[in-house]
Amino acid sequence: MKARKVRGLEPEGTLADNAERIVRVRLDELQSFIPRALDPTEVVALHDMRIAAKRLRYVLEVTAETCFGPYAETALKRTKDLQDLLGEIHDCDVQLPRVLERLEELRAADARTARMRAPANADDLDPRFATRTANARAWRGLETLAVYLQARRELLYQRFLEMWTRLERDGFRARLQYAASERVGGVNSVTGPSQDGNRDARRVAIASPAALR
Amino acid sequence: MAKARDIPGLDARMPFAEAAAATVAVRAEELFEQSENVLDITDIERVHDMRVASRRLRAVLEIYAPCFPMDEFKPILREVKALADALGARRDPDVLLDQLAKLEATLPKANLPGVEAFAAPVHDEQARGNEILAAALDHAERTDLRGRLALLATRAVAPEEPEEVVVEALVVEEPADQEVVAVEDVVAADPVTTVVHTTALANGSDPTGDGAGA
DSSP: OOOOOOTTOOTTSBHHHHHHHHHHHHHHHHHTTTTGGGSTTOHHHHHHHHHHHHHHHHHHHHHHHHHSOTHHHHHHHHHHHHHHHHHHHHHHHHHHHHHHHHHHHHHHHHHHHHHHHSOTTOSSOOGGGGSSOTTHHHHHHHHHHHHHHHHHHHHHHHHHHHHHHHHHHTTHHHHHHHHHHSEETOSOOSSOOOGGGGGOTTEEOOOOHHHHO | OOOOOOOTTOOTTSBHHHHHHHHHHHHHHHHHHTTTTTTOTTOHHHHHHHHHHHHHHHHHHHHTGGGSOHHHHHHHHHHHHHHHHHHHHHHHHHHHHHHHHHHHHHSOGGGHHHHHHHHHHHHHHHHHHHHHHHHHHHHHHHTTHHHHHHHHHHTOOOTTSSOHHHHHHHHHHSOTTOOSOOHHHHHHHOGGGHHHHHHHHHHHTOTTOOOOOO
8 A cells, every 4th residue: 555645744844843744644544444444344444554554653653752742652552553453354364365275275186086086987976085085184274274263353353343443432533633733842832731741741732833734 | 572772862853854864874773783693494583673673764764755865765765675575575474384383282183284284385485485585685785785774864855954065066976886885985075964974873883772662
């Protein structure tokens, strides 16, 4: 998934103002996969949402502590958790077809074996020829693996829905937008610090140029 | 997983370009510090750490992209992406094999032939991934990606610095085939980037610095 272009970045501008612009775009990008990703069959949307979470995470890793209000660091943890969970779901989405493909390969090989066991002039196949084939024991494990991956995917997706609901309920997006407009070590206090900001006296909320635009 | 190193002097109010120079210099060093024994498939954490470092470097390159001269930046970003992809080619089967080993330890014995049947081609992928990674590391070494990244860090555009013309003159005067330039030569010739460059060199002088990660 190609990242959305961040417009208006200025090398001569401050790190915090530029970082705020990037965070806002990456946050919108993440949000853009809702409601599509709330459908468990939207495998591509879920994968792209993971990439979007990763991009937001990385910009926050570089800037949260240095530039923004305290909620940015909380948002970094939440974003990482989201990315990790979506990554686990993606692993299931990738692995399950591979397991089924391997199962099909082995089943086809055993079917060939069973066919070859039959006499050339046989009118029909004796079912016993399909037993004790080379890969019979492997199927069982692969079936178990497939069941495991499918069930795990369902469980993890449920966790994702819960996590996203929690993020929305906690105002993740609005709070991160606000935190991105706060400045570490700012001088002029135009707005009050967010609730989370009370625990760190160094952080002073100011309205950043990007927030005012 | 190794924590990301702190970027010395990083400050919310510093110019974006200056932050770019300092951050790219540190993240580039971190990448190559993680390259030791990365081809050893018995210790999968080595390649994991280097892959994480490559992702961090790629991320900061993309974040700070507008600060660098595009003609120098784009090929280096492509090479970093290629190296990251090569690390992924090794890492992905590493992770899957690790998961399968844990499953094997949990499942009843009757299921093990199935897990092993699934793991067999993954082992082949791991071997192929290692070959891809070896080639990518060799390419990075031959093309001095490390040196070029260090040089790129010094090229962050800082319009407020004086004598911007000197940067242009420096670019014009470079021989066309001189892609890799000694860092010290650039510092001597280019007062514009000397400030940020000094930071980069200071970082380079302490490659084992263990600042707490972000």
